[in-house]
Amino acid sequence: MIAVRDCNLEDFKQQAEEKKIFCFGAGKYFRKFISDNPEIFIFGVIDNYCQDKEIDFENKKYPLYSLKEFCEVYSQNSVLVVTIRAFEEIIDQLDKIRELDGISCFWSIALDNYKDIEDEKKYILKNQIAELSKRNHINSQKCGLSKKKDGCYQIWEYYERNNYGGSKARIDICNVLASCGYSIKKIHCSGKELNSLQKQLSQLDWEELFDSIENDAILFMQHPAPQITELPEKVFYRMKNEKHVRFIVMIHEVESLRKQYDSCYRQKEFNLMLSIGDVFIVHNDVMRQFFIDKGIEANCIISLEIFDYLGIQTNTNKIFERSVTIAANLDLYKSPFLLKLKKIEHLKVHLYGSNYVDEICENAVNIKYHGSFPTEIIPLKLDRGFGLIWDGNSIETCSGGTGEYLKYNNPHKLSLYLSSGLPVIIWSGAAQAQFVKKNKVGFCVDSLYEIYDILKEMNEEQYCFYVKNAERLSQNLKKGWYIKTALERAEDVLCQKYQ
Numbered sequence: 001m002i003a004v005r006d007c008n009l010e011d012f013k014q015q016a017e018e019k020k021i022f023c024f025g026a027g028k029y030f031r032k033f034i035s036d037n038p039e040i041f042i043f044g045v046i047d048n049y050c051q052d053k054e055i056d057f058e059n060k061k062y063p064l065y066s067l068k069e070f071c072e073v074y075s076q077n078s079v080l081v082v083t084i085r086a087f088e089e090i091i092d093q094l095d096k097i098r099e100l101d102g103i104s105c106f107w108s109i110a111l112d113n114y115k116d117i118e119d120e121k122k123y124i125l126k127n128q129i130a131e132l133s134k135r136n137h138i139n140s141q142k143c144g145l146s147k148k149k150d151g152c153y154q155i156w157e158y159y160e161r162n163n164y165g166g167s168k169a170r171i172d173i174c175n176v177l178a179s180c181g182y183s184i185k186k187i188h189c190s191g192k193e194l195n196s197l198q199k200q201l202s203q204l205d206w207e208e209l210f211d212s213i214e215n216d217a218i219l220f221m222q223h224p225a226p227q228i229t230e231l232p233e234k235v236f237y238r239m240k241n242e243k244h245v246r247f248i249v250m251i252h253e254v255e256s257l258r259k260q261y262d263s264c265y266r267q268k269e270f271n272l273m274l275s276i277g278d279v280f281i282v283h284n285d286v287m288r289q290f291f292i293d294k295g296i297e298a299n300c301i302i303s304l305e306i307f308d309y310l311g312i313q314t315n316t317n318k319i320f321e322r323s324v325t326i327a328a329n330l331d332l333y334k335s336p337f338l339l340k341l342k343k344i345e346h347l348k349v350h351l352y353g354s355n356y357v358d359e360i361c362e363n364a365v366n367i368k369y370h371g372s373f374p375t376e377i378i379p380l381k382l383d384r385g386f387g388l389i390w391d392g393n394s395i396e397t398c399s400g401g402t403g404e405y406l407k408y409n410n411p412h413k414l415s416l417y418l419s420s421g422l423p424v425i426i427w428s429g430a431a432q433a434q435f436v437k438k439n440k441v442g443f444c445v446d447s448l449y450e451i452y453d454i455l456k457e458m459n460e461e462q463y464c465f466y467v468k469n470a471e472r473l474s475q476n477l478k479k480g481w482y483i484k485t486a487l488e489r490a491e492d493v494l495c496q497k498y499q
Contacts (some may be wrong), residue, residue, distance in 0.1 A: 006133040106162030120410040154220040176480035249277040265385035284411040286431040309419035322455035323385035325349035331355040379420040389426035406430040419477040423466035
């Protein structure tokens with residue numbers, strides 16, 4: 001796996017001193033890099049589409065290599081500077097080449113301190129390379145580990161072009177486990193909607209995983225698999241029966257409870273996880289009871305409590321405003337209650353998110369839509385009032401499939417609000433209502449009609465009390481404390497189970 005280095009230009013020069021520096025990419029970013037740093041000697045340039053033997057720029061000639069040719073000339077004394085904007089795609093490509101394992105890789109845009117990049121994009125790019133650095137080059141100090149754990153792996157399903165493997169929650173968990181010593185095993189996504197080549201790549205990945213994984217290894221799975229990935233039952237049972245692999249399963253969704261995509265395919269996948277799983281990490285104690293009722297031993301089910309929310313900057317100056325904020329998917333199919341918010345005329349509502357339609361704010365005097373922002377940016381926007389945890393088709397209670405699901409799940413928007421230091425208002429029937437009460441980070445309501453009267457009586461001192469508690473909790477959420485704690489407990493269960 002490539003060792004991504006996150007540093008500035010001066011640190012790069014020190015780390016690359018007496019090294020052979022190669023650039024990946026022969027376009028404008030390469031030209032800018034050598035123009036800005038004429039003192040740096042470039043041994044050669046790698047280009048996926050090279051047809052020539054050299055590139056001529058500013059009266060200098062640079063040897064031009066295909067990636068295959070570079071693998072033949074590269075040595076342990078080589079370092080790479082990616083001089084292409086699509087950094088993550090290049091890293092994904094390089095990660096698959098075993099000959100390049102451990103080679104130090106830098107990004108020219110980061111070395112240049114993201115010069116000429118717009119502020120919001122700059123923050124996204126900075127976060128991107130920081131996350132890649134954590135994922136591909138394990139920072140063992142963050143989990144108190146001196147080295148990578150032997151025999152501990154995690155599955156990461158992804159698409160060929162962009163290394164995408166799901167939501168921020170999945171990515172955060174992947175990063176935390178990597179920092180705790182769990183090696184990443186990449187698997188191509190597969191499914192009936194994908195072409196035959198992608199399915200073949202996925203099959204080869206699973207077969208390679210079986211061949212490479214040692215006996216009695218620990219394998220961490222995130223369920224359900226992203227989108228349309230199909231899991232090979234035979235490989236799992238072979239790992240279980242022939243190599244005695246122990247499975248830790250992180251539950252993200254239970255479709256039979258959510259009732260949004262409750263297909264036979266998802267049920268088959270869920271049954272497979274129940275069959276092979278040794279330890280399950282579930283959202284909370286209510287969901288834990290659901291798994292106990294499914295026949296899973298109680299001591300093999302661990303409550304996460306709340307999802308972490310990593311790698312963000314927040315706005316620490318919270319404004320005392322008698323308002324609520326909803327930052328979420330604003331799809332009316334999922335949350336039809338949004339159309340009814342205009343009925344509560346005295347309650348000020350701020351909306352953020354994708355899939356917004358004008359119908360939500362039509363003829364509404366109390367609702368304002370602020371736009372959709374990336375997960376790295378939205379925490380900076382949450383600077384006032386309370387975050388609202390509500391779903392379903394009614395403003396009088398949480399009803400319907402998505403509303404009822406709040407009785408069991410940990411909404412990721414709760415993690416977003418609290419990691420941003422924003423106190424919350426939650427439906428009293430939600431599983432997370434007890435978490436909110438226990439940590440004193442907000443209050444619970446049976447109906448949205450209650451909120452205005454409660455806020456009307458609230459003063460700034462009371463609001464600051466909630467904010468202070470939310471900010472305290474935020475520190476744990478941004479460090480991945482909850483998944484780290486759950487993982488330690490899961491490992492303890494495995495030790496007791498197989499000692």
